[in-house]
Amino acid sequence: MDDAYVQAPEHRPVAPAAEATGVPVIDLSPLAATPPPGAVDALAAEVGAACRDWGFLVAVGHGVPEATAARAVEAGRAFFALPAERKAAVRRTERAPLGYYDAEHTKNVRDWKEVFDIFPRELPPPAASADGELVFVNKWPGDGDLPGFRVALEEYAAAMEELAFKLLELIARSLNLRPDRLHGFFREQTTYMRVNRYPPCPRPDLVLGLGRHRDSGALTILRQDDDVGGLDVRRPSTGEWVRVRPVPGSLVVNVGDIIQVWSNDRYESVEHRASVNSEQERFSIPYFFNPARRTAVEPLEEMVSEERPSRYNAYDWGEFFCTRRRSNFSKLDVDNIQIAHLRKDSVAMPARTD
Ligand SMILES: O=C(O)CCC(=O)C(=O)O
Numbered sequence: 140m141d142d143a144y145v146q147a148p149e150h151r152p153v154a155p156a157a158e159a160t161g162v163p164v165i166d167l168s169p170l171a172a173t174p175p176p177g178a179v180d181a182l183a184a185e186v187g188a189a190c191r192d193w194g195f196l197v198a199v200g201h202g203v204p205e206a207t208a209a210r211a212v213e214a215g216r217a218f219f220a221l222p223a224e225r226k227a228a229v230r231r232t233e234r235a236p237l238g239y240y241d242a243e244h245t246k247n248v249r250d251w252k253e254v255f256d257i258f259p260r261e262l263p264p265p266a267a268s269a270d271g272e273l274v275f276v277n278k279w280p281g282d283g284d285l286p287g288f289r290v291a292l293e294e295y296a297a298a299m300e301e302l303a304f305k306l307l308e309l310i311a312r313s314l315n316l317r318p319d320r321l322h323g324f325f326r327e328q329t330t331y332m333r334v335n336r337y338p339p340c341p342r343p344d345l346v347l348g349l350g351r352h353r354d355s356g357a358l359t360i361l362r363q364d365d366d367v368g369g370l371d372v373r374r375p376s377t378g379e380w381v382r383v384r385p386v387p388g389s390l391v392v393n394v395g396d397i398i399q400v401w402s403n404d405r406y407e408s409v410e411h412r413a414s415v416n417s418e419q420e421r422f423s424i425p426y427f428f429n430p431a432r433r434t435a436v437e438p439l440e441e442m443v444s445e446e447r448p449s450r451y452n453a454y455d456w457g458e459f460f461c462t463r464r465r466s467n468f469s470k471l472d473v474d475n476i477q478i479a480h481l482r483k484d485s486v487a488m489p490a491r492t493d
């Protein structure tokens with residue numbers, strides 16, 4: 140096993156994680172029809188409790204047509220099955236971070252996976268770009284290579300966006316905010332969508348498909364593999380790793396760092412990782428719902444009071460996002476930036492090592 144992949148002993152997935160029965164499964168179907176009075180508030184309360192206690196929930200009855208999701212999964216499978224040189228033709232580069240990549244690092248350890256990234260709402264390429272500025276332009280494989288690939292992913296991304304706004308509204312309600320309080324941040328988005336393939340691995344005891352991390356954006360909606368589990372969440376109340384059991388057709392939703400900051404720590408962006416296994420490949424499609432580049436992320440004024448002063452210094456989302464994207468391109472000697480560094484009470488603390 141190449142050393143680059145090997146996790147430090149304390150981060151190896153030694154004992155198989157217990158299956159979490161605890162991550163709340165929430166049925167969103169009341170949102171589909173005209174909900175009876177009180178039903179949306181009840182749902183918001185359920186979502187709020189999950190965000191507070193787990194940072195995660197498993198959504199069923201979410202309204203995303205199964206055929207749309209199945210087409211996206213099939214498109215992903217077909218893409219990864221292409222010969223290596225076809226995938227290399229749409230490979231990510233240091234400056235242009237979308238497209239195909241098989242050498243991503245999380246916390247400076249290489250992940251056992253290959254990915255394909257798109258921005259469903261592409262940012263216009265800069266007319267003139269400064270040195271080192273990242274260019275977020277999609278790299279689609281030629282249609283002859285993969286008919287229907289782009290359409291399948293775009294259709295799925297559109298369904299994700301619709302759901303993301305519904306979840307955003309439930310989260311706002313759960314924090315006693317106006318239902319559309321958070322919408323404005325997403326008028327221009329840096330949302331991206333990724334297709335992951337985790338190949339079978341001869342040493343699943345030493346490596347991770349995706350190392351432990353917190354999602355840095357606002358909200359993540361993950362279609363995990365219906366058949367092959369691997370998503371582990373570090374349960375906030377105990378610190379133990381638990382496996383999120385695949386529920387066919389479900390979507391796993393988690394709050395990212397931005398919602399933790401907006402809510403002034405009422406909700407938590409929880410650590411998670413993807414384990415691999417020696418027999419079966421695993422596919423997943425995360426959708427990272429992220430605000431506009433120029434968003435100054437800080438606790439919302441409604442979340443701050445004399446009893447609960449603001450716990451974070453404001454930070455520029457665009458800058459944070461680009462720094463992260465650069466740091467997972469290759470192995471670095473320094474740790475990447477975490478929101479923990481922006482906590483007011485940690486200003487004087489030495490940099491954390493994770
Ligand atoms: O593939 C998975 O199960 C997890 C993916 C994930 O956490 C991520 O891409 O941020």
Ligand SMILES: [Fe+2]
Pocket residue numbers: 352353354359411
């Ligand atoms: Fe994640």
